Amino acid sequence: MDKLALYNYFRSSTSYRARIALEVKKLPFDYKPIHLLNNGGEQHSAEYHALNPMGGVPTLVHEMNGKKNVIGQSMAICEYLDEAFPQSYQLFPKDPYKKALVKQFCENINADTHAYGNLRTLQYLEKNFGATEEQKTKWIHYFITAGLTACEKMLEKHSGSFCFGDEITAADLFLVPQIFTSQRFKVPLEAFPYINKIVNHCSSIDAFKKAHPFRQVDTPEDLRIS
Numbered sequence: 001m002d003k004l005a006l007y008n009y010f011r012s013s014t015s016y017r018a019r020i021a022l023e024v025k026k027l028p029f030d031y032k033p034i035h036l037l038n039n040g041g042e043q044h045s046a047e048y049h050a051l052n053p054m055g056g057v058p059t060l061v062h063e064m065n066g067k068k069n070v071i072g073q074s075m076a077i078c079e080y081l082d083e084a085f086p087q088s089y090q091l092f093p094k095d096p097y098k099k100a101l102v103k104q105f106c107e108n109i110n111a112d113t114h115a116y117g118n119l120r121t122l123q124y125l126e127k128n129f130g131a132t133e134e135q136k137t138k139w140i141h142y143f144i145t146a147g148l149t150a151c152e153k154m155l156e157k158h159s160g161s162f163c164f165g166d167e168i169t170a171a172d173l174f175l176v177p178q179i180f181t182s183q184r185f186k187v188p189l190e191a192f193p194y195i196n197k198i199v200n201h202c203s204s205i206d207a208f209k210k211a212h213p214f215r216q217v218d219t220p221e222d223l224r225i226s
Contacts, residue, residue, distance in 0.1 A: 001064075004029040007051065008058040009036045010216040011184075013114060013177035017074040018058040019211035020173045021081055025088040033218035036119055056120075075103075075110060078170050091170040102164055105154055105171040109178045113147025116140070117181065137185065144178075144187045148195060151175065155194035161201055168202075176202050180213065 006022065006029050008015030022029050034057050035042045042048060043055045052059040052072040060077045062069040062084060071080050082091050093099045115121065117140040125131040125139065158164050163171035179199045182189060189196060202208045209215070214225040 003063040005032050005061040005063075006030070006058055007032040007034050007048070007061070009034050010213045010219045012036065012057050013181045014056070014074040014110075014118075015058040016177035016180065016211060016213055017173045018060065018077045019216075020176065020208055021074075021078045021091060021170070023207035023210045024091065024168055024173070025081055025085060027081065027085060027088060031217050033216075035218065074174075075106060075170075078173065089168070091168070091173065093164070093169065098164060101154070101158060102169045102171045105151060105163060106174045108147055108150050108154070109174045112150070113144055114178060114181070116143035117185065140185045141187050144182050144185070148178070148182070148187075148189075148192055152192045152194055155198065159194050159198060161198075163198055168205075168207075172198065172202055175199065176208060 004022065004027055006015070006018055008018060008031070010033070034048060036057070043052075043057060048059075049055050051061075051070060054072055056072060058072070058074060058077060060071045060080070062071070062080075069080075069084075071077050078091050081088075092102055122131075122136055122140075125136060131139070155163060160166040162168050163175060175195065176199055179189070179195065212225070213219065214223050
C-alpha cells in the first residue's frame with residue numbers, strides 16, 4: 001500500500017504548494033512538521049539533512065512495496081505526484097505547449113520571485129550585509145512586484161477561472177502561496193486584477209482551504225483559523 005509523508009512548515013510557501021497538490025489530487029498523507037526557526041531551524045539538523053541534503057522544505061517521502069522514494073523541491077514533488085499517481089487529478093496539461101506555459105509560470109514564481117524573499121535569502125542579507133528591516137522590505141517588494149508583473153501579463157493572455165483556462169493546474173498551486181507571502185510582507189497588489197481574481201476563486205475551493213498555512217497541525221494558536 002502507498003504511504004505518503006510530507007515534511008513541511010506551515011508558513012513555508014513551497015510547503016503550501018505541495019499541500020495543495022496533495023489535496024487537489026486527493027492523496028492522503030502524514031504531516032511531518034519541520035520548524036524553520038526553533039532551535040536554530042530544524043531543517044539544519046543532521047537527521048533532516050540525511051533526508052534532504054539541501055535542508056529545505058518540503059520533502060515528500062513515498063513508501064511503496066518496502067521502498068522509499070524521497071523527493072525535495074516543490075516543482076519536482078508536483079511532477080512526481082502526477083507521474084506516480086496518474087489515476088488522480090493531473091496538475092500539468094498533456095499538451096506540450098500548455099504544459100510548458102504552466103511550467104514557465106511556475107518558474108517565474110519559484111526561481112524569479114519566491115527565491116528572493118525566502119528565509120535563507122533574508123537571513124543571508126542580514127548576517128552578511130547588515131541589511132535592516134527597511135532594506136529587506138524594499139528588496140522583497142521589488143522582486144515580488146517584478147515577478148507578479150510578469151505573471152499578470154501571462155494571465156491576461158491565458159487565464160480563465162484559473163491561471164490557464166478553467167481547470168486547476170500547477171500554476172494555481174504556485175500562485176496562491178506566493179500571494180499569501182506577498183500579503184504577509186505587505187506588498188501592494190492592486191495592480192494585479194487577474195491575479196486577485198484567480199486567488200479569490202481558488203480560496204473558495206476546499207483543497208486550497210485545507211492546505212492554508214493557518215489550518216495546519218503546526219500552526220501557532222494565535223494564527224489558527226477555522
